[in-house]
Amino acid sequence: MNQRVHFAASKTEDAQAALALMRERYGETPIDEAEVIVALGGDGFMLQTLHRHHARALPVYGMKLGSVGFLMNQYRPDELADRVARAVPTMLRPLVMDVQTESGSSVTALAFNEVSLLRQTKQAAHVRVSLNGATKLEELVCDGILVSTPAGSTAYNLSAHGPILPLGTNVLAMTPISPFRPRRWRGAILPATTEVKFEILDPYKRPVSATADSYEVRDIVEVTVRESCERTVSLLFDPEHNLEDRILNEQFEI
Structure with a gap:
């Protein structure tokens, strides 16, 4: 991979299996040297990841391996480097x-x-x-x-x-x-x-x-x-899975 990626995963069986596959396929960079975090889990785990690593100011690319995935992209183990490179950043201010x-x-x-x-x-x-x-x-x-x-x-x-x-x-x-x-x-x-x-x-x-x-x-x-005026975090989303579009579409769910 071109990017130096650190993986994080929830403790569920599916997320841990995906973590092992990702590490075997792409390798892994220690968190202190990483350029991006790939989080595997649901929205709850995404929040844990943001809280744990927000001081590092690293962008986070999530993939859904949990019950709720509003803040996550679809899980696909292939072409991770291309997906991260094409991802659209969304800045969040806590x-x-x-x-x-x-x-x-x-x-x-x-x-x-x-x-x-x-x-x-x-x-x-x-x-x-x-x-x-x-x-x-x-x-x-x-x-x-x-x-x-x-x-x-x-x-x-x-x-x-x-x-x-x-x-x-x-x-x-x-x-x-x-x-x-x-x-x-x-x-x-x-x-x-x-x-x-x-x-x-x-x-x-x-x-x-x-x-x-x-x-x-x-x-x-x-x-x-x-x-906060001092802290921001950047979430990365696939172009077809833009968070703004998801929020807009959610308002028409019945």
Whole structure:
């Protein structure tokens, strides 16, 4: 291969078999010397790969060997060098989640899909919502609320009846999860430059957790969410499997 490729695979039987085949057929470059990562698995494994290697700023080319493959290309073991060379890059910018907990600790994490808040007990969460320092909802009573990137808008956000966001629109989706009050509020589409702050009202009686993709922080009192200005990741897609087209087509699925 012309490119120096490092392979990564989920632990499923199919992905591990594909990993062995790829290494035998194409060889492999150590991650410290690689130019591109080829990820074998589903969307969950793609997120793990992005989190594990985002500091290296390497483009990632995924092939679907899992149950969900929205961020993956079709798995075909042949002509890998040509496919990677022809792939179209899509730049993703993650969210930064800054959390303050009841114990006084501070936690920062990245999210490529979404930042979500969820109640920890049977008690509904009571959340104050502010945008760029201005309070927009004094008290949202709900099971939770999330902020999604365009790439993540077809994941948890869509399951919560949030909007699908085309890539390149520089917007984020804010979507409540089972909102009780205000009854008619169903979320908002925000400029990507918006800084969102969630304040937990009565956190001791109504504890809430915050999750950046799969990284959870429990017993929170305040969360701020903003788009990262420093970090980006590049996903590579076959020309016939463009992520923007997939997001567009998803809006017409019934």
